[in-house]
Every structure is written in C-alpha cells, then in structure tokens.
Amino acid sequence: MWNLTRFASSRLSRTRRLFSSVIPGPCIVHKRGTDILHDPWFNKDTGFPLTERDRLGLRGLLPPRVISFEQQYDRFMESYHSLEKNTKGQPDGVVALAKWRILNRLHDRNETLYYRVLMDNIKDFAPIIYTPTVGLVCQNYSGLFRRPRGMYFSAKDKGEMMSMIYNWPAQHVDMIVLTDGSRILGLGDLGVQGIGIPIGKLDMYVAAAGINPQRVLPVMLDVGTNNQKLLEDRLYLGLRQPRLEGEEYLEIVDEFMEAVFTRWPKAIVQFEDFQMKWAFETLDRYRKKFCMFNDDIQGTAGVALAGLLGTVRAQGRTLADFPDQKIVVVGAGSAGLGVLSMAVQAVARMTGKNETAAQNFFLLDKDGLITKERKNLDPAAAPFAKDPGQIVGLREGASLLEVVKKVKPDVLLGLSGVGGVFSEEVLKALRESVSTRPAIFAMSNPTMNAECTAADAFKHAGENIVFASGSPFENVNLGNGKVGYVNQANNMYLFPGIGLGSLVSGARFITDGMLQAAAECLASYMTDEEIQKGILYPSIDSIRHITAEVGASVLRAAVAEELAEGHGDVGPKELAHMSKEETVEYVFRNMWYPIYSPLVQEK
Ligand SMILES: NC(=O)c1ccc[n+]([C@@H]2O[C@H](COP(=O)([O-])OP(=O)(O)OC[C@H]3O[C@@H](n4cnc5c(N)ncnc54)[C@H](O)[C@@H]3O)[C@@H](O)[C@H]2O)c1
Numbered sequence: 001m002w003n004l005t006r007f008a009s010s011r012l013s014r015t016r017r018l019f020s021s022v023i024p025g026p027c028i029v030h031k032r033g034t035d036i037l038h039d040p041w042f043n044k045d046t047g048f049p050l051t052e053r054d055r056l057g058l059r060g061l062l063p064p065r066v067i068s069f070e071q072q073y074d075r076f077m078e079s080y081h082s083l084e085k086n087t088k089g090q091p092d093g094v095v096a097l098a099k100w101r102i103l104n105r106l107h108d109r110n111e112t113l114y115y116r117v118l119m120d121n122i123k124d125f126a127p128i129i130y131t132p133t134v135g136l137v138c139q140n141y142s143g144l145f146r147r148p149r150g151m152y153f154s155a156k157d158k159g160e161m162m163s164m165i166y167n168w169p170a171q172h173v174d175m176i177v178l179t180d181g182s183r184i185l186g187l188g189d190l191g192v193q194g195i196g197i198p199i200g201k202l203d204m205y206v207a208a209a210g211i212n213p214q215r216v217l218p219v220m221l222d223v224g225t226n227n228q229k230l231l232e233d234r235l236y237l238g239l240r241q242p243r244l245e246g247e248e249y250l251e252i253v254d255e256f257m258e259a260v261f262t263r264w265p266k267a268i269v270q271f272e273d274f275q276m277k278w279a280f281e282t283l284d285r286y287r288k289k290f291c292m293f294n295d296d297i298q299g300t301a302g303v304a305l306a307g308l309l310g311t312v313r314a315q316g317r318t319l320a321d322f323p324d325q326k327i328v329v330v331g332a333g334s335a336g337l338g339v340l341s342m343a344v345q346a347v348a349r350m351t352g353k354n355e356t357a358a359q360n361f362f363l364l365d366k367d368g369l370i371t372k373e374r375k376n377l378d379p380a381a382a383p384f385a386k387d388p389g390q391i392v393g394l395r396e397g398a399s400l401l402e403v404v405k406k407v408k409p410d411v412l413l414g415l416s417g418v419g420g421v422f423s424e425e426v427l428k429a430l431r432e433s434v435s436t437r438p439a440i441f442a443m444s445n446p447t448m449n450a451e452c453t454a455a456d457a458f459k460h461a462g463e464n465i466v467f468a469s470g471s472p473f474e475n476v477n478l479g480n481g482k483v484g485y486v487n488q489a490n491n492m493y494l495f496p497g498i499g500l501g502s503l504v505s506g507a508r509f510i511t512d513g514m515l516q517a518a519a520e521c522l523a524s525y526m527t528d529e530e531i532q533k534g535i536l537y538p539s540i541d542s543i544r545h546i547t548a549e550v551g552a553s554v555l556r557a558a559v560a561e562e563l564a565e566g567h568g569d570v571g572p573k574e575l576a577h578m579s580k581e582e583t584v585e586y587v588f589r590n591m592w593y594p595i596y597s598p599l600v601q602e603k
C-alpha cells in the first residue's frame with residue numbers, strides 16, 4: 001500500500017533550478033513616497049532603481065547610490081555574523097533573542113529581503129524565527145513588543161468581528177494561523193503573548209510553501225488567560241480576565257470563523273496551540289464546514305507516522321511489519337491522541353481489521369498507564385485504554401518505567417510537554433527492547449521540554465537507537481567516527497504542504513484522505529541509504545521541495561475525493577487531468593519567490 005518511489009537524488013538543486021529563472025511580475029501599489037518606504041511589503045530600501053524612484057516620488061528620500069539585492073543580502077548576513085561573533089559566550093537565551101531581534105527588524109522593514117535570507121539560510125534561521133526560540137519570544141512578548149503583526153480579536157470585540165476583519169489591509173488572504181494562546185508549545189497558557197506562534201508558523205509557510213507574504217494573516221483570539229503571573233504583569237498586553245469558557249468561548253470562535261470566511265471564502269485556517277479540549281471540539285465543529293485543520297492534532301500525526309514507518313525500515317523490516325510494532329506513547333493530549341488515531345488508521349488499512357488495530361499501542365498520561373479502569377476516562381483516550389491484566393503485571397496507572405520494562409517497546413514516543421520524563425532509568429530500560437533498533441521520539445517543545453536530550457538518549461539507551469526530537473539538537477558524536485543522527489520530528493515537515501495543497505486545489509475541506517496522502521508522501525521521501533543511517537526526515541534545507549511534493553499529494557487526494565474546486569484560472573477538470581509530475585510543477589509554479597518586483601502605481 002505504501003509506494004516508496006525514490007525521488008530524484010538532487011532535490012535541492014532541482015528546487016534551485018525551478019526558481020533561478022523566476023521573472024518578477026509587476027506589483028501594484030497604491031502609495032507614494034515615504035508611505036512606500038515604510039511599508040515592508042513594498043520597501044526595497046536602497047534597492048529602488050532610479051526610474052522607480054522617479055515614478056513613485058522617492059527621489060531625494062534615499063541616498064543616491066542604488067544597492068543591488070545581492071549586496072543588500074550580503075550586508076545583512078555580515079551584520080548577522082558579526083552579531084554572532086559579538087555575542088559568543090553569552091547565555092543561549094540572550095544570543096537567541098538577539099538573533100531574533102535582528103531578523104525581526106528586517107521583517108518589519110523589508111519583507112522581500114527578509115524572506116530571501118530566511119529561505120536561503122533556513123537551517124540556521126528556522127530555530128530562531130520558529131521552534132525553539134519562538135517559545136522564548138512568546139514568554140517575553142509583552143516586553144519585546146514594538147510593532148503589531150497580524151490581527152487581534154478579543155472577547156471585547158464580540159459583535160464587531162464582521163466589520164473588524166475589513167480592517168486588514170490586504171484584499172486577498174490565503175492562509176491564516178489562529179491561536180487562543182492556551183497551550184503554547186509545552187509552555188502552557190501564555191495568553192495574548194502566544195501570537196508569536198502564528199507569526200512563526202506563517203514565516204514557515206512563506207519560506208517552505210511559497211505562500212505570498214501579502215496573503216498571510218496571523219491571528220490571536222484573546223479570550224483572557226488563566227496564567228496568574230501574566231494577569232499580574234503590568235506590561236501584559238492582553239485582556240486581564242480569566243479565559244472564557246463553554247458557550248461564551250465558542251461564540252467568539254464561531255463569530256471569528258464566520259467573519260473570515262465571509263471576507264475570504266477561499267482562505268485556509270490552521271488552528272494552532274489550543275488546549276486539548278478546544279482543539280478537538282473546534283476541529284469537530286468546523287472541519288466539515290470550513291477549509292481548516294488542527295496542526296497539533298493532524299499535522300503532528302502525519303509527521304510522527306512518517307517517522308514510525310521510517311523506523312520500521314531502519315530496523316530492516318518491511319512496512320507490513322508496522323502493525324507488530326509495540327509503541328508506547330507518553331502524553332494523551334491533542335498531539336499524542338492525534339498520533340495514535342492516525343497510527344491506528346494505518347494499521348487498520350494494512351491488516352483490514354479495525355478491532356485489534358490498537359492492541360500494540362500503550363498510552364500514558366500524567367497519571368500513568370491508561371486502562372479501562374481509569375476513573376473519568378477521557379472518551380478521546382478510550383480507544384487506546386488497555387484491559388488491565390492484558391499484560392501480566394501492568395495495572396491502571398503503571399509508571400512509565402514499569403511499562404517500558406514490561407512491554408519492551410520498539411518505540412517510545414513522547415508528547416507530554418514535560419522535559420526529562422525519559423529519565424536515565426527509562427532510557428536504560430529501553431536497552432531490553434524487543435527491537436534491535438529501538439526508536440525514541442522526544443517530540444515535546446521547546447528544547448527544555450523535550451522528554452530527553454539526544455546525548456542522553458544515545459548514552460543511556462545505546463548507540464543503535466533511532467532518535468528524533470521536536471526541537472533541534474546537534475547530531476551526537478559517538479566516537480570512532482560514528483555519528484548518532486538526530487531527526488527533527490516536527491510538524492513543520494507537513495503543515496506547509498497541507499495548507500498549500502489545499503489552497504491550490506481549491507479544496508472545500510481537509511479530509512483524512514488528504515492528510516494520509518501528506519503522511520505517505522513524507523514517509524516515501526527518504527532513500528533506503530538514509531534510513532539505514534537512522535535519518536528519518538529530509539534535511540530542512542530541502543523544505544521547499546518536500547513541501548511541493550506534499551502539496552501535490554494533498555492536491556491529488558482532494559481531486560480523487562472530488563473536493564477540488566480549482567484555483568485561479570485552473571479549474572477542477574484541468575487539475576484532474578494533470579499527471580503526477582505536472583501536479584508537482586503546478587504546485588511549484590504557484591509558489592511565491594522573494595525577488596524585487598517592479599512597482600506599478602495604480603492611480
Ligand atoms: N514535535 C511536534 O511537531 C509537536 C507537535 C505538537 C505538539 N508538540 C508538543 O507536544 C507537547 C504536548 O502537546 P499537546 O497539545 O498534546 O498538549 P496537551 O496539554 O494536550 O497534552 C499533554 C499530555 O501530557 C500528559 N502529561 C503531563 N505530564 C506528564 C507526565 N509527567 N508523564 C506522562 N504524561 C504527562 C498530560 O496528562 C496530557 O495528556 C507540547 O510540548 C508540544 O510542544 C510537538
């Protein structure tokens with residue numbers, strides 16, 4: 001069922017080739033003079049050619065010399081490298097925030113240059129504008145705040161959202177990432193400060209999926225916060241009230257969704273970092289009504305499933321062995337349950353049996369192993385609850401150490417949000433795994449919240465493990481020229497392609513079939529050689545290429561389900577007639593590439 005077709009070896013160079021011939025089309029601007037210089041969408045700083053300076057009323061507002069895009073790029077990178085040099089030896093957090101600030105200043109001033117440096121240096125810059133530094137930025141957001149980015153809808157705006165949405169200056173919006181700030185990474189409720197997450201996710205959309213930055217919208221839904229420290233912080237910028245609950249909460253989200261889809265019926269909304277109860281409830285409420293998905297539940301599930309299938313291959317087994325893998329999942333929240341649901345669907349498809357599909361999966365939360373004896377068993381966790389006594393000696397609430405010792409799992413996967421729960425003892429117990437090559441997925445973010453570090457995993461569980469973490473870690477030097485590979489099991493490998501594929505297919509909804517196609521595409525991306533080395537995911541350097549492939553798979557699944565209504569001039573029939581290769585080319589063609597466009601003024 002899984003087609004592991006090899007992709008062209010030189011993925012990155014192919015991507016570069018596709019964009020090297022980009023000829024910038026004109027860009028319509030309704031402003032003149034300093035208004036253009038102060039608008040990061042249009043600003044080219046010293047890069048405005050003289051003719052354009054004349055046409056747009058810029059002559060005399062800039063120093064006379066015209067600096068090329070390449071020179072501007074080099075100048076920025078030089079400042080960045082000198083900042084790196086000057087902050088050497090300072091605490092990690094201080095350095096990370098200094099790097100974030102310099103990038104953020106460029107983002108605020110000149111988006112084209114910002115996205116080009118981001119794209120070309122994605123491996124170095126993703127950890128700054130995205131996970132893990134974005135977590136630190138959210139924690140300090142009220143103090144770091146200089147200029148607003150995105151939109152803020154608060155509980156005080158009830159009844160006003162339909163008109164407020166028209167305050168957004170862009171006529172078209174393709175991609176919206178929405179949070180209520182209630183579960184920011186593993187950092188808990190950060191209230192309005194969680195806006196950093198939609199901003200970081202949308203930066204990845206631009207860099208990876210080539211969504212035009214003029215068509216993205218980060219949104220914070222501020223319904224209050226239950227974080228006492230923030231409520232007492234005099235600098236806190238959000239509503240100083242406890243979170244709305246129940247119907248009051250849902251009315252706010254309903255009103256926002258209606259407003260968005262009234263103005264932009266073709267937009268896609270990604271729900272991000274909602275606490276579990278609202279993550280599931282809103283997904284259920286809106287997924288058959290609007291084009292939306294929940295990244296923490298659905299994006300994470302696909303990335304984890306691709307990693308789990310890679311693990312089976314790394315163990316020298318065939319994919320048909322996946323249903324026999326014993327997998328212990330630590331964390332029964334939106335992410336953990338999302339992963340298990342998708343894994344169960346995969347097993348059911350492979351075996352043709354629904355009833356026994358979850359039998360090799362074990363689920364723990366903060367109270368230990370979840371069994372059918374659990375009081376107040378969450379209905380979402382119920383399908384994974386074990387029969388007590390199914391494994392001799394495993395009782396309700398058994399500790400992680402007990403479970404690992406008894407089950408001897410092939411895979412230990414953490415989505416608990418708790419740093420260090422894969423303790424030395426737990427990791428050592430994994431040496432008794434039934435597998436010759438057990439896998440550890442410490443997927444919680446940011447770095448401090450990872451269930452274990454890469455170094456500890458290789459040290460305590462053994463050098464033959466496969467390792468993945470949600471936040472980036474350096475590869476581990478195992479001595480004698482051997483390397484312990486670190487994979488980044490992060491939903492960034494899928495959400496951009498899910499959004500892009502949905503957009504360019506004009507899908508009405510985002511279905512399980514489309515998400516499965518995305519996961520299968522990622523799973524089949526890696527060569528056997530890479531997998532044997534323990535490399536489960538591609539390098540982030542090739543994120544545009546991966547995203548195009550994932551986007552094309554999502555598109556084809558939407559076509560197959562007759563949900564694709566077309567995009568721009570391309571209708572559903574044309575989409576249906578495209579070959580696999582043509583679909584990928586079509587997806588690439590729809591990607592925005594950062595290059596200065598001639599600005600044309602519309603009177
Ligand atoms: N790598 C990725 O792509 C990715 C994607 C989504 C979420 N995450 C991370 O996963 C974590 C959890 O996210 P979520 O949305 O599921 O959160 P959540 O709050 O919905 O769930 C957390 C779960 O962990 C359990 N838990 C807490 N302490 C525990 C302990 N000591 N032992 C075992 N279980 C414990 C809780 O009972 C709960 O079931 C966060 O840190 C988030 O950053 C990572």
Ligand SMILES: O=C(O)C[C@H](O)C(=O)O
Binds near residue numbers: 184186273491492
């Ligand atoms: O934001 C990330 O890096 C992944 C994930 O969405 C998370 O909530 O941790």
Ligand SMILES: [Mg+2]
Binds near residue numbers: 185273296
């Ligand atoms: Mg998230």
